[in-house]
Amino acid sequence: MNNLKKMTDEELVILYSKGKNQAFDTLLNRYQNRLYSYIYFIVKNTEIAEDIFQETFVKAIMTIKQGRYTENGKFPAWLTRIAHNLIIDNYRQERNENVVSNDSCEVDLLNDMKLSEGTIEMDIINEQIHEDVRHLIKLLPDNQREIINMRFYQDLSFKEIAKTTGVSINTALGRMRYAIINLRRMAEEKEIILTPE
Structure with a gap:
């Protein structure tokens, strides 16, 4: 295991793609704190951050296992990009779920004093x-x-x-x-x- 810790990210990715699961565990340990912090400070919600964090590594695993990861010496940047895209997807989904139409309401939400600026x-x-x-x-x-x-x-x-x-x-x-x-x-x-x- 100590030998794995000394390996570069790219060497670990190659080992993992050949079936050595401990290689990915080493990558996970190497970047989990940094990646989680990045996600959390954008979404500011523990549950959402954990979901996106897990989904990021699932996508990374799938990409590596399918042989689609291209070696470029920037594994952490690649992980961050996956997380960033998932965060954007999450915001889009949230925005679509939270859209309120005033057309179907009997009460005019846009002219309600209770919903106006602070009292x-x-x-x-x-x-x-x-x-x-x-x-x-x-x-x-x-x-x-x-x-x-x-x-x-x-x-x-x-x-x-x-x-x-x-x-x-x-x-x-x-x-x-x-x-x-x-x-x-x-x-x-x-x-x-x-x-x-």
């Missing part, structure tokens, strides 16, 4: 949610708090965050992922609702 009550609720989030962020470890502040309050890209903090983009993405997981966990523990009812 004072909603403003108060939203402000409370923001206050709760700011409080939870203070409880995060320093490196996670720093990433959250730079991304959401300073609007920096992950590339800029990585450069500013002196870490790789993957490390920055990983810290963001753990920060979000920790925020959700703390919110559940403290019974804080982070979305308007």
Whole structure:
């Protein structure tokens, strides 16, 4: 197994195409965190991210097994492209499912005061949610708090965050992922609702 870890991606792909399943396990271990982080930060939903992550590797397996993978020395970029296309497909499907027609409704959805922009009550609720989030962020470890502040309050890209903090983009993405997981966990523990009812 240690010998597999030393092999290049392309060598592992060739081995896998010849039936050595451990070769693909090595590729999976090599790229699963990076790929999952990429998917999650776009879709921002654990369930959808896991589905797309699994579907990405299923497509990769099928392509390799069918001999359609062309060796170009960019296996991670190829995986990311598959994931990206699946994310786009997911958004298209979601958009089509969520289209609402006003024609079939007795009530005019487009002229309903309840559906208009925020009320004072909603403003108060939203402000409370923001206050709760700011409080939870203070409880995060320093490196996670720093990433959250730079991304959401300073609007920096992950590339800029990585450069500013002196870490790789993957490390920055990983810290963001753990920060979000920790925020959700703390919110559940403290019974804080982070979305308007």
